[in-house]
Amino acid sequence: MQPYSPSNLVEQLSRNSTPYYDPLAKVHWELLTTGQFWLPHEAISLYGVPQFMDLPPETRRRLSQYEFLNFVDAGLWLEGIFMERIVHTMRSSRNSPTTLRYRLHELREEAGHSLMFVELMERSGLAIPPQRLPRFLLADLFGRHAPMESAIFWLAILLGEEMPDRLNRYLRRHGQDICPTIVEISTAHVIDEARHIAYALEVLKDRLPGLRLPARFILKPLVHKMISQFVELFYYPSANLYETAGLTPGTRWVQAARANPLRAAFVRRCLEPTLQLLRDRGFHLNWHGPAA
Template sequence: MTASVKASGAPTREEFSERLLRGSVKKYYEPVVDVDWDAPLAPDKFFLPPKSVSLYGTPLWDAMTREQRIELSRQEFVNTLSAGIWFENILNQALLRDLMHADPTARSTHYALTEMGDETRHMVMFGRAIEKVGGKPMRPKRYQRMIINLLPLTFRGALLWVAALVGEEIFDSLQRNMMDDPDLQPVVQRIMRIHVTEEARHIQFARDGARKRVAEMPWLSRMWVANLNGVGGLFFRHLFTNAAQYRRAGLDGKEARRVARTSPHHHDVQALGFAPLAAFLTDIGLMGPIARRLWTRTHFLPATPSTRPADDVATAEERELYDGPAVLRVGDVDHTVRVRLIGHLEPIDGQYHWQGAIFGEIPDDVLKRPLATLTVDGRAAQARITERTPQGNYGVVGVGTPPFA
């Protein structure tokens, strides 16, 4: 792992890793028991939000029945989980090789081992999910398996962390925008929430590793990593438009792939998923001209540069932050609380999504009745309480007009 680096008051690698280790103890999942694998699939619900399916908004999609659309979402879900298994396999191999050169007493080593445990459980979860939805895993071809086995040998230093971010953060960003969609199968929502919660720490670890490595990299190495990451665009274009998923859904694989790759809506979905990582890579100087060209060519970057700030996809003003008093109604009982809420208009589904934290005394069993009404200055909105945080507060989400509008 990287040596501890202290710069401008930022935590060292060891301090940062210690914080992540504490977070892993406070909040982690065992998918074998934390997902209700025995619950039946919900009838007439999608496995990915309709607007996230690659053919959405095309004439081919318009000609499909609802049943065909659901089946396509199932096959794309299986395809994505299959790729997730292979990527996390690569990442674990790379981390394990890196640990051969690391201090076994270092907190960064301990967190890398913790992450490997998380990823192992995720692979089990993805495998169980494919089985649950009645899918068949998408298996890599022989030459692809050879590449998969060779890649961990090349992932060292900053390249390891950038590769981890490319593999993790695009999926994470898309899942955050998908997981509360009411059209989703409940089991899919649960899987996404578990994955997003634990991947958030993995992404922080990789970002910290990349940022600290860049500061000490020779110019030539930095240029190599800054431009090589663009290959990720080619990989994800292939993944998101894998012809096999269309064939399994009863479509012409080559034609469906062509339609998806030329769909403006699909391009927007890809750009939305890549935006946070693109901003980060640009911020630390690892978005080289060749990489930018490849990401743009594969439609993960818009052809015209974004005017958004580099540290986020939307500014706080655009996302309407509210911090103040509110009334939370759970059942027939009102509770005076303080809330901190933020929201944004989601391009994928065209709806306003808001979320935040609730501070105050509310019933201990509130998670058993997560649906509630949140009122701010007389404006009420339906909300869903998602979890209790290690600090004793509660997470809350909603879709539609927020109570603080």
């Protein structure tokens, strides 16, 4: 496989990453409080479910905090995979200085995000249950093992950046009534992710046209499966998480979220721009709701 030859855009992205703004130092941690919601109401998985809407505001607020932490925890896992791959390929003689420089910027920025997530988790004083990762997670498989020059690696990275980014953008736009520190965290992430997504799209612009029809045919269901797995991870909390937030029995609330039409509509709205990006690149995919 031919190494990717970086375009002028990559030089530009590296210039835009300089100087580095450390999110850990930039976020106003002193404003972090569990006395406010951490998600807008519509972004909570049980929003609109009558039994949930009847619960006291403190209980609903606590769930918003656990759901945001769950989202951040998934981000921490994803960024770990990406950083690991960048480090492993750093010494490859196939990297041009432009590629190496850009990837180091990404490494620094992802490390900054992860530090910000760890800080949030620690300061929140809320412990979330261990991440419920599906047994066979495709993003994990491709993120760790697919060649870094391959289309499937960059499709996995694009989805892993794009899908959480859409939720972060939503929080920026609709976060007037939530804890300002959470909006700052989402904003710091969105600013860096714009460059990371631009880079992933740029590599895919180079990789996708070379794919033959049989390869595309194989890739399509894999990309579709990756999207469904990310949706499960980011948008449908586990029974454990509901129970930790005080909603018992957790399984009942899991079913309520999965049957919640407002949740499916919210997910669809967040997902649509990502699906459109893929359609523009020849992958005609839709999301048909959470797995039964």
